[in-house]
Amino acid sequence: MTTPLPYRQHDHAHCVEHALADAREICKRSGARLTPIRERVLQLIWQSHQPLGAYELLAALSQDGHQAAPPTVYRALDFLQQHGLVHRIASLNAFVGCPHAGRAHTGCFLICQTCRNVLELTGKEISAAIEQQSQRQGFRIDHVIVEISGQCPACQQAAANS
Amino acid sequence: MTTPLPYRQHDHAHCVEHALADAREICKRSGARLTPIRERVLQLIWQSHQPLGAYELLAALSQDGHQAAPPTVYRALDFLQQHGLVHRIASLNAFVGCPHAGRAHTGCFLICQTCRNVLELTGKEISAAIEQQSQRQGFRIDHVIVEISGQCPACQQAAANS
């Protein structure tokens, strides 16, 4: 078994470039305006695979010399969420970049409690099971949240070696 | 298809009685103290199948004539969660009684955005799919959140008839 992204070393600059390029393309196609603030917030979120809180983003914007208040950040986050560029992790009150932006998917998040990195799965098995069980109850689905907290393979190994 | 609980009329007093009796039994067996505050909070939560926020509980306790501050409620909620008597719904910042207290299960919540009622599923299909996908990534699971927002059968029917 190879440790999956993002739980191992990788060329993260590539993740960021890819995410930003995708974002520009997606916004262009849908006629949405990826303004400097929005792009900067997206870039900040993609600093790592660890979700960032709104007020952490706010602090980072202030460090830029950019005057910013909470609504600035929340509005940018709303925009990015609406266009599928970031996801909110409800159990952390934090936001993470979506590696599958543009492709239809139901996020399913593996959250390592040790290194804080988050992996977004897209396998159909889980969403299929959820749809089946909901349908059995006659329930019409709008939105699904699946957040799995635990320990990633890298951190398990690190813990075992100590 | 019959509309499932809690989305149809039912003898809810029975739900409450059952939940409280279960809670007393579970606490007795584990040597935990179901104090008056804790029991009252549990009873308040079971007023309905709609999740209650901590500050709604706080207001209700105050109406009792009980002087209460946020820590009172949060401590009671912590206790009830630790003993599996209530669940926190992360997407609502609210708490709902667990109808399967005492039995090992991974909650999976169907949240009606119209009537606010929440049904907790316990089918194994979803958790099995989650465990399988996590294992495939080498991820060790601590805790799983599945929250499905949408519309319950009763509210779908009501919407169709208008």
Add this chain to the structure above:
DNA sequence: AGCCGAACTGTTATATTGTTGCAATCCCTC
């Protein structure tokens, strides 16, 4: 019964997260 330590509760203050409302500005279109 009386004592002790742990658990529980009261109280105040504070931290964290998210929203409302309105004015000013920007950008695209006509």
Add this chain to the structure above:
DNA sequence: GAGGGATTGCAACAATATAACAGTTCGGCT
């Protein structure tokens, strides 16, 4: 270059959750 919608700046506020510490209650023990 005017009109109008989207975006941003800004101030205040609302909602949710926690920290710290003092007082009280409870159950087991002598």
